[in-house]
Amino acid sequence: MLLTPEQEKIGRENFSDAVGVTRRDFLKGAAAVGAGAGAMYFGYEKLKGKPVRTAFIGTGDEGNVLISEHPTDYMEIVAIADLRPANLKRTFTGSHPEARRGLNAVLGAAKASEIRTFASHRELLAKKDELGLEAVVIAVPLNQHAPIALECMEAGLHVLCEKLMAQNITDCKKMIRTADSKGLLLAVGHQRHYSVLYENAAHLTGMGLLGDIKFIRAQWHRNNSFPDSDAWRKWDYDGYAKPDHEHLLKLEKDGVLKDLGYESAKQLVDWRLYNSTGGGLMAELGSHQMDAASIFLGKVHPVAVQGFGGRNFYGIQGVGPKDKWTDDREIDDQIFVTFEFPGKHYSEDKNDLAIVTYSSMSTNSWEPYGEAVFGSRGTIVMKTEKEALLYKEPSKDSPGGFEQRIWVVNSQEGGSVLDSYETGAASGPGGGAGAEEKVSRGYREEMEHFCYCIRSGENKLRCPGKVAMADAIMALTANLAMKLKKRIVFKDEWFDPASDAAPETDEQVINS
Numbered sequence: 001m002l003l004t005p006e007q008e009k010i011g012r013e014n015f016s017d018a019v020g021v022t023r024r025d026f027l028k029g030a031a032a033v034g035a036g037a038g039a040m041y042f043g044y045e046k047l048k049g050k051p052v053r054t055a056f057i058g059t060g061d062e063g064n065v066l067i068s069e070h071p072t073d074y075m076e077i078v079a080i081a082d083l084r085p086a087n088l089k090r091t092f093t094g095s096h097p098e099a100r101r102g103l104n105a106v107l108g109a110a111k112a113s114e115i116r117t118f119a120s121h122r123e124l125l126a127k128k129d130e131l132g133l134e135a136v137v138i139a140v141p142l143n144q145h146a147p148i149a150l151e152c153m154e155a156g157l158h159v160l161c162e163k164l165m166a167q168n169i170t171d172c173k174k175m176i177r178t179a180d181s182k183g184l185l186l187a188v189g190h191q192r193h194y195s196v197l198y199e200n201a202a203h204l205t206g207m208g209l210l211g212d213i214k215f216i217r218a219q220w221h222r223n224n225s226f227p228d229s230d231a232w233r234k235w236d237y238d239g240y241a242k243p244d245h246e247h248l249l250k251l252e253k254d255g256v257l258k259d260l261g262y263e264s265a266k267q268l269v270d271w272r273l274y275n276s277t278g279g280g281l282m283a284e285l286g287s288h289q290m291d292a293a294s295i296f297l298g299k300v301h302p303v304a305v306q307g308f309g310g311r312n313f314y315g316i317q318g319v320g321p322k323d324k325w326t327d328d329r330e331i332d333d334q335i336f337v338t339f340e341f342p343g344k345h346y347s348e349d350k351n352d353l354a355i356v357t358y359s360s361m362s363t364n365s366w367e368p369y370g371e372a373v374f375g376s377r378g379t380i381v382m383k384t385e386k387e388a389l390l391y392k393e394p395s396k397d398s399p400g401g402f403e404q405r406i407w408v409v410n411s412q413e414g415g416s417v418l419d420s421y422e423t424g425a426a427s428g429p430g431g432g433a434g435a436e437e438k439v440s441r442g443y444r445e446e447m448e449h450f451c452y453c454i455r456s457g458e459n460k461l462r463c464p465g466k467v468a469m470a471d472a473i474m475a476l477t478a479n480l481a482m483k484l485k486k487r488i489v490f491k492d493e494w495f496d497p498a499s500d501a502a503p504e505t506d507e508q509v510i511n512s
């Protein structure tokens with residue numbers, strides 16, 4: 001959805017004012033805790049005791065983002081492990097001035113030099129006692145999430161694993177059961193659960209300010225169609241992959257990669273493009289946004305999903321530049337899915353549905369990524385995890401739309417509703433406070449809370465295994481619906497960790 005800068009400003013100010021007014025008491029009370037925005041929003045405190053001794057397994061693009069954001073008051077990084085020497089190296093030197101600053105910049109070179117490096121997670125685990133290791137953060141390709149998380153939990157370590165939780169639901173259930181039986185924490189990195197912006201938006205939708213939400217439109221569109229450009233084709237195009245080619249080809253020749261679940265060096269580096277190592281656009285991008293959609297709809301499970309996915313650009317002779325004709329990727333390059341979610345009165349009336357559409361494409365970037373939540377009284381637009389805009393629906397007596405500043409008032413029936421100013425001019429009560437602040441995407445808060453729960457013994461993680469498994473069920477069942485070209489109805493037992501039922505083994509899904 002494209003808005004003018006002025007319309008966006010109005011939307012940001014509307015959102016900010018609505019949060020300020022409806023959460024005044026919460027914000028005042030929370031500020032008194034005095035332990036940072038994450039702690040105040042998500043119910044944790046400053047750490048009592050020493051920072052948690054943590055190792056990172058996987059120091060690629062995302063591992064490096066997390067390492068740069070790691071909260072030193074809560075977490076002490078004692079070791080890092082990766083199969084790729086260039087990625088281990090850049091973890092110290094940094095590879096992006098903001099997102100991946102590197103340990104030397106974050107901790108100082110002297111402190112960073114105390115951090116041990118290992119060439120695989122197995123070498124790391126062999127030294128866990130010597131390192132006094134308590135926890136690991138796992139940021140490796142999807143096919144490795146379950147096996148590595150299970151090995152780490154068997155070794156008695158708490159786990160924060162990147163999303164998608166696992167490549168199938170049977171593995172998700174194994175992970176949850178192992179964590180439970182060993183009394184360990186298992187957190188999964190769907191960071192929107194720790195985003196103040198999303199928390200505030202969910203507060204507004206939860207209090208009914210948008211009225212009845214009947215539609216959420218989420219999308220993540222990018223353009224990788226130009227020659228020599230593709231963030232997911234790293235073997236050919238990534239400056240940090242090239243120096244590792246020789247080393248990785250040797251690991252391939254020696255059978256090391258096969259033992260770990262990779263067919264080749266190229267597959268390890270380009271893991272997102274292949275079915276045996278990745279989960280396609282739905283797992284990589286869509287899972288985050290379906291996570292957000294289900295939060296906005298009250299954390300309910302969907303009723304059904306259907307959709308279209310296709311590899312309609314890459315590998316097709318004559319379509320796009322020549323380097324794309326020889327591209328051997330297996331994953332779809334565009335997906336369009338439709339989820340049916342239950343409305344509040346679904347159990348009494350099956351027509352009370354909310355629809356969520358998700359699209360992701362690789363050949364057009366007109367719209368930025370985000371989610372738009374459409375209610376009968378208002379609309380919230382979440383943009384790139386950094387901005388939230390709020391608009392009111394026009395009614396007979398009170399204007400609305402993109403140009404309208406609005407205000408939250410008490411309704412005659414009780415509860416809060418949106419009201420509009422007399423003019424379409426920008427500034428009103430509250431003045432849009434907070435709109436210009438740097439917005440955290442939630443990575444730091446996610447790691448703080450993980451460490452806080454380890455030290456305090458409280459297991460109140462916001463994205464524990466069970467919640468993350470629901471996100472995996474949505475993403476992977478959408479993949480099945482696209483592959484099998486049919487509408488799939490979700491079953492309650494898939495979401496139950498105690499049941500062995502899973503969509504990928506469900507006879508009604510795969511055989512009918």
Ligand SMILES: NC(=O)c1ccc[n+]([C@@H]2O[C@H](COP(=O)([O-])OP(=O)(O)OC[C@H]3O[C@@H](n4cnc5c(N)ncnc54)[C@H](O)[C@@H]3O)[C@@H](O)[C@H]2O)c1
Nearest residue numbers: 058059060061062063081082083084087121139140162163
């Ligand atoms: N939460 C988010 O917003 C977000 C964003 C991007 C990626 N991710 C997730 O983070 C994970 C990593 O993604 P990435 O972009 O960093 O990929 P990447 O390819 O850049 O990095 C993966 C790293 O893992 C290493 N690795 C693979 N197998 C290993 C093993 N057995 N032991 C040790 N190291 C191993 C690789 O050598 C590589 O350096 C994925 O699960 C991805 O979905 C999450």
